Structure formats: structure tokens, C-alpha cells
Amino acid sequence: MDAKIHLAQLEPTLGNLDANLELHLDAVDGACGEGADIVLFPELSLSGYFLKDQTAEVALSLDAAPLARLRERSREVSIGVGFVERERDGRRFNSYAFLEDGETLHVHRKVHLVTYGMFEESRDLGPGERFGVIESRHGRLGVLICEDAWHLTGGWLYFLDGVDALVVPSCSPARGVSSDGEGLGSSRKWSALLGAQAILFQSWVLYVNRVGCEDGVTFAGESRVIDAFGDEVARLEGLDRGSLSVTLDSRATERARLKTPLRRDEKAWIVRRELERLEEAHR
Amino acid sequence: MNGAGLDIQVELVEALLLRFLRREAGKFGFSRAIVGLSGGVDSAVTAALAARAFGPREVLAVNMPYRTSDPSSAVDAAAVAGALGVNARTVDISAMADGYFSEHEIEDRGRRGNVMARCRMIVLYDLSAEWGGLVIGTSNKTELLLGYSTQFGDSASALNPLGDLYKHQIYQLARHLELPDEVIDKAPSADLFEGQTDEAELGFTYEEADRLLFLLVDERHDALELAERGFDPKLVEGVVHRIIGSQYKRLPPVVAKISDRTVNQDFRYLRSWGH
Numbered sequence: 001m002d003a004k005i006h007l008a009q010l011e012p013t014l015g016n017l018d019a020n021l022e023l024h025l026d027a028v029d030g031a032c033g034e035g036a037d038i039v040l041f042p043e044l045s046l047s048g049y050f051l052k053d054q055t056a057e058v059a060l061s062l063d064a065a066p067l068a069r070l071r072e073r074s075r076e077v078s079i080g081v082g083f084v085e086r087e088r089d090g091r092r093f094n095s096y097a098f099l100e101d102g103e104t105l106h107v108h109r110k111v112h113l114v115t116y117g118m119f120e121e122s123r124d125l126g127p128g129e130r131f132g133v134i135e136s137r138h139g140r141l142g143v144l145i146c147e148d149a150w151h152l153t154g155g156w157l158y159f160l161d162g163v164d165a166l167v168v169p170s171c172s173p174a175r176g177v178s179s180d181g182e183g184l185g186s187s188r189k190w191s192a193l194l195g196a197q198a199i200l201f202q203s204w205v206l207y208v209n210r211v212g213c214e215d216g217v218t219f220a221g222e223s224r225v226i227d228a229f230g231d232e233v234a235r236l237e238g239l240d241r242g243s244l245s246v247t248l249d250s251r252a253t254e255r256a257r258l259k260t261p262l263r264r265d266e267k268a269w270i271v272r273r274e275l276e277r278l279e280e281a282h283r
Numbered sequence: 284m285n286g287a288g289l290d291i292q293v294e295l296v297e298a299l300l301l302r303f304l305r306r307e308a309g310k311f312g313f314s315r316a317i318v319g320l321s322g323g324v325d326s327a328v329t330a331a332l333a334a335r336a337f338g339p340r341e342v343l344a345v346n347m348p349y350r351t352s353d354p355s356s357a358v359d360a361a362a363v364a365g366a367l368g369v370n371a372r373t374v375d376i377s378a379m380a381d382g383y384f385s386e387h388e389i390e391d392r393g394r395r396g397n398v399m400a401r402c403r404m405i406v407l408y409d410l411s412a413e414w415g416g417l418v419i420g421t422s423n424k425t426e427l428l429l430g431y432s433t434q435f436g437d438s439a440s441a442l443n444p445l446g447d448l449y450k451h452q453i454y455q456l457a458r459h460l461e462l463p464d465e466v467i468d469k470a471p472s473a474d475l476f477e478g479q480t481d482e483a484e485l486g487f488t489y490e491e492a493d494r495l496l497f498l499l500v501d502e503r504h505d506a507l508e509l510a511e512r513g514f515d516p517k518l519v520e521g522v523v524h525r526i527i528g529s530q531y532k533r534l535p536p537v538v539a540k541i542s543d544r545t546v547n548q549d550f551r552y553l554r555s556w557g558h
Binding site: 215 | 288290291292295296299302303306550552553554556557
């Protein structure tokens with residue numbers, strides 16, 4: 001995958017679709033000005049995060065105006081955008097649309113909704129059930145929305161499906177300030193996690209997190225790019241709005257896969273057999 | 284004191300809290316703050332954070348003595364305000380509180396203390412309208428969990444930057460923010476009656492309480508694990524009792540559910556709604 005990626009670390013306003021669309025359009029302008037191939041926004045970038053009862057009010061069908069506006073702009077640059085998706089049957093999803101050449105190329109619905117501690121996504125949203133690859137003109141991409149990256153399932157399936165990059169849009173809160181470590185505890189966990197995904201699945205990892213505050217919760221930003229060796233190649237420091245542009249070079253990924261041929265040596269068929277055995281054992 | 288996992292990265296916490304104050308006030312159109320400055324360490328840290336977040340000239344620090352308040356409290360409050368360069372004002376609440384006390388012959392120390400705390404809340408919220416700034420709260424996590432505050436009194440505020448920091452961590456921040464030594468070194472007191480200190484009234488030290496609360500609340504240890512770590516089971520029981528007994532102070536009033544959609548039960552919106 002050879003492409004110039006633009007990560008847009010936005011600060012959306014909770015539930016204000018119009019204001020947030022303007023932020024997206026400005027960022028698209030910025031990405032186009034830099035000659036980017038793909039601009040990626042954080043999780044729920046059009047709506048904000050702690051929506052609770054606003055979830056239904058800001059849910060969008062794929063033909064809704066804000067997505068149509070962005071779809072139009074995707075003739076200039078491919079766009080990954082987060083929103084609450086409304087299905088015709090009334091279900092709502094934490095979704096991420098990939099727009100390219102004026103089309104909706106793919107929509108990933110967050111599979112691992114987060115419902116513990118400070119989070120209550122399952123109360124308002126339904127889970128996705130698929131990890132489908134985006135076949136972009138720039139490469140093969142797999143989306144893991146925030147908590148999706150805390151499970152190996154999605155990344156592993158994308159790995160089997162031959163993706164070049166894992167896109168990880170997030171609304172990760174800043175927490176953990178103990179002097180036992182350096183920087184945010186939450187940020188260190190993400191580094192370990194994203195690095196592991198990159199090493200295990202030998203893909204680029206494109207992590208785009210939001211900033212700003214919603215009722216006392218500060219979102220941690222620190223969007224970053226990790227290569228197929230698991231090394232961080234770029235990061236936005238601090239908790240401010242901003243953008244990060246990185247040119248991905250396919251030769252780096254090829255070298256990683258040549259040195260350590262994990263895909264060649266993967267034995268995915270064992271999983272099917274073992275799952276059947278476990279299912280039988282627990283019946 | 285050994286932090287036992289409680290020690291924080293002060294620069295990082297300061298950065299988070301300044302951003303919190305600016306963003307949460309800013310989304311409602313406020314760029315000014317008002318803080319009740321008692322002369323104690325919590326309100327000094329709050330005022331210092333507000334001064335850094337909004338600029339000293341945008342902060343109004345109000346000292347609100349009652350006639351029995353320790354005079355050294357006002358001196359310390361003035362020293363803090365002077366060091367920070369914030370606007371300082373003194374509002375004596377004696378006439379206000381005494382008007383009620385004398386008419387209704389209120390002698391009970393607890394009741395009198397609560398009335399004073401609520402008089403101060405009335406002053407702050409009134410001056411908030413005059414000053415055009417949000418009331419910034421000073422309650423720390425230790426105090427919130429133990430319920431060691433007056434409901435609708437000192438616990439009332441629009442934004443609370445210290446509510447997720449234990450007393451030990453407040454002291455760390457106070458040193459980092461270079462607050463006057465006399466404010467950091469003196470025994471914490473609500474100063475509601477003569478000779479009152481927090482630790483004497485609570486029956487244990489903040490050091491003990493912080494270590495215990497951290498393990499209990501943040502690390503989710505159970506009573507058995509705490510006993511294994513050497514905590515006196517009576518102290519653990521007493522603290523747990525306080526936490527449970529003061530839950531009402533940490534929540535909005537209970538609304539009787541009658542309809543299909545009830546405020547704070549199934550009518551769920553953040554304050555940041557649309558902001």
C-alpha cells in the first residue's frame with residue numbers, strides 16, 4: 001500500500017451534526033491541500049461520543065445529507081468517517097463509512113460494543129457482526145472501531161484476508177496519571193495494544209483518536225501510525241486538535257513479511273477444528 | 284508520606300485540569316471563574332488552577348468568614364489570592380447566618396455549620412451572576428467519597444476539577460503549583476467551629492483514608508485483601524459505612540417515576556448536550 005494518509009484529530013461537539021460536518025469539510029480541505037489520498041476521522045466523529053438518548057436523534061441513514069456531502073468530496077480524497085448509523089428496521093450502529101470516488105465503498109459496524117465501567121454503548125446501539133475488507137483504490141483496509149482492537153478476532157480475520165492497513169478510529173478517554181508510569185496510563189495501553197496488532201498482523205496501524213471534553217471526560221488524542229514491524233513512525237503529541245500526515249510505503253511492509261513470514265505460517269484451519277471441538281465439549 | 288500507588292504526574296494532571304476548566308466553561312460561553320477561598324489547601328489549588336486556566340484577572344476569589352472563623356484563615360486566603368494575582372473579595376456571612384440562628388435559636392453545632400456552608404453557597408452563586416463566571420468547586424475525592432461536606436453547601440458547584448483527586452494528590456498539586464507553605468502545612472479544617480480539624484472529626488487520618496479508598500474504590504480490593512494488607516477491619520468497616528451512608532450527597536434528588544420517561548432515569552442527556 002503506497003498512499004498519503006491524513007489523520008484528522010477532531011474535537012466534535014456533542015450531538016451537533018451541522019457543526020461537526022463543517023469540521024469534517026475543513027479537514028477534507030486541509031487533506032486535499034496536502035495532496036493526501038485518504039483522510040481518516042475518529043470514531044463517531046460526526047456525532048460526538050456520550051450520546052445516550054441523543055443516539056436516536058443523530059442517527060443517519062446512508063443517504064442522509066451529511067454523508068452525501070462527504071461522499072461528494074470523496075471524489076477528491078478517500079474519506080473514513082464515524083457516525084451513528086440508522087438501519088431501516090430501527091436498529092442503530094456505531095459505524096464507520098469509507099467513501100471513495102463519490103461512492104460508499106464500505107460500512108463497518110463496531111462489533112465489540114463497550115459496555116462496562118464508564119461506557120454503555122450496548123444500551124443504545126446494536127453490534128456489528130462482520131469484519132469486511134475495504135477494497136480501496138489505495139489498498140486493502142480493515143476497520144477496528146476502538147474496542148474492536150481490544151480483541152484479536154477482527155485483526156486476525158483481516159490478516160487472513162490480506163489487508164495492508166488496520167484503521168483504528170477511537171474515542172478513547174484520557175485516564176491513568178500515576179507516577180509509576182510516564183504519560184497517560186490509557187495511552188501506554190493503546191501503544192502496547194496497537195503495537196501488538198501491527199506485529200501479529202504485519203500491517204500498518206492507523207490510530208485516529210478524538211480530543212475535547214464531554215462532561216468531565218477528556219479524550220486523549222495522540223493519534224499515531226505504526227508500521228508492520230510494530231514501530232511507531234509518527235504521533236500527534238498532546239491533547240489538542242490537529243492532523244498527522246504520513247506516507248505509507250509498501251516496501252516497509254514487504255520487508256516485515258519477508259523477515260517473519262507469519263501469514264505463510266498461519267494455521268487458520270486449526271481454529272475451525274478447535275472451535276468445533278470446544279462447541280462440542282460445552283454442549 | 285509514601286504514596287503507595289497514589290502519587291501522580293503533576294504536570295500531566297495540571298494539563299488535563301486546565302483543559303477541563305477551559306473546555307467545560309467555554310462550551311457554555313464562560314471564560315471567568317469564581318472560587319470560595321477559605322485559606323485551606325483545596326480551595327487554594329482550585330483557585331490556582333482557575334488562575335492558570337482563565338488568567339488571574341478572570342478569577343474572583345471570595346473569602347467568606349463567619350465571626351467565629353479562625354482569623355488566620357482569612358490571612359492565608361489573602362496570601363493565596365495575592366500570590367496568584369486573582370481578584371479578591373471578602374464577604375462576611377455573620378449577619379446573614381446570625382439572622383437565621385438568632386431568630387430560630389439554633390445552637391446545634393452541626394446545624395450551624397451546615398447553614399454557614401449554605402450561606403457561602405448563596406454568596407458564591409449570587410456573585411457568579413454579578414461576575415459572569417462559573418462557580419468552581421473545591422471538593423476532593425476523599426471528601427466526596429466520605430461524604431465529608433455539606434449537601435448544597437460547599438459541595439455545590441458548576442465544575443469540579445479536584446473531585447477525582449485524593450487529598451494526598453491535592454498536596455502534590457499544591458506543591459507543584461507553588462502555593463504558600465503555611466497553606467500546605469496546616470491541619471485541614473472545615474473551620475465551622477473553633478478548634479475543628481478534619482482528621483479529629485473523621486477519626487482517622489487522610490493518609491490512612493486515601494490509601495484505603497484508593498485500594499477499595501480504584502483498585503476494587505475486597506475486605507479480606509485489605510485485612511491482608513494490614514488495614515484495621517474496624518477502619519475498613521467505618522469507611523465503607525461512610526461511603527454507603529453518603530451516597531445521597533453524590534447524586535441529584537430522587538425523582539418519583541410516574542410517566543414513561545423520567546428525568547435522570549430514562550431521560551438521559553449529558554450537560555454537554557448540543558455543546
